[in-house]
Amino acid sequence: MDAISAAPAPLLHSTVLDWYEANARDLPWRTPEASPWAVMVSEFMLQQTPVKRVLPAYAAWLERWPAPADLAADAPGEAVRMWGRLGYPRRALRLHAAAVAITAHHGGRVPDDHAALLALPGVGEYTAAAVASFAFRQRHVVLDTNVRRVFARAVTGVEYPAQATTAAERRTATELLPASVETAATWAVGVMELGALVCTARSPECGACPLARHCAWRVAGRPPYQGPPRRGQSYEGTDRQVRGKLLAVLRDAHGTVPQASLDAVWPEPVQRARALDGLVADGLVEPVGPGVYRLPG
DNA sequence: TATCCGTGGAG
DNA sequence: TCTCCAAGGAT
Incomplete structure (x- = not known):
């Protein structure tokens, strides 16, 4: 039973890559036909909204606006209307604004440059890395809530990551990112998928986890979270x-x-x-x- | 950096 | 029923 930090990185990489190949969900934004724009739309919609609710909205959105210029030519209010009940409708506005910027400054094509992506409205650290990685197969640290949880458990040995992303987390993610450009993007999405399907927040299925042997949290007997109370999102009456x-x-x-x-x-x-x-x-x-x-x- | 920003489903 | 939380971003 060695902790993940003691396990050879190539072993971890092949373990996650193999697991992903066998267990990845068949999601539309992962198909070869998915354009960078489609990937970007999916990433906006997936910000704080579950996959199941995104699926129909994603299909309708791309049918109506197959390219950034199509959305940019429409009124922002139409984007808000099409957003429907996905939640956080400012995302719809920002996606429209991003489409306008892409049309005006990038020839209507989603930029493949990380810095250019980061400059777009509604694109933060995660989304820029995700689009560059998933749409353009580049090598980037992709740190979302799933990845953070997997690393918190497997590497740090705690049930949940801190509230805000720390420098230590970025360091861990950077060190574990495969050096090879060919596998980095698949590793990124593979760790995310592992967090989404197996290493879940509520009831992780360690019995089905390919990293179980190397997981510091599991090896320690899955100690319960001890940090400060993670404030709930009150909603009623707000x-x-x-x-x-x-x-x-x-x-x-x-x-x-x-x-x-x-x-x-x-x-x-x-x-x-x-x-x-x-x-x-x-x-x-x-x-x-x-x-x-x-x-x- | 803590807080604000929607909605719905799972346990 | 009620709490938690879901591929975050902006300020």
């Missing part, structure tokens, strides 16, 4: 809930919406007004006159 209700009215209506329709979704006027102001400030809602609103045109 501005987020009100914003969601308001935006749902705008989405489902085509054209403009009168104030009265918005007032009906939440009884408390101060919070309601604050939520609506926030939506307008974010560019998700556009006032078109006194007491009249619509999705941004």
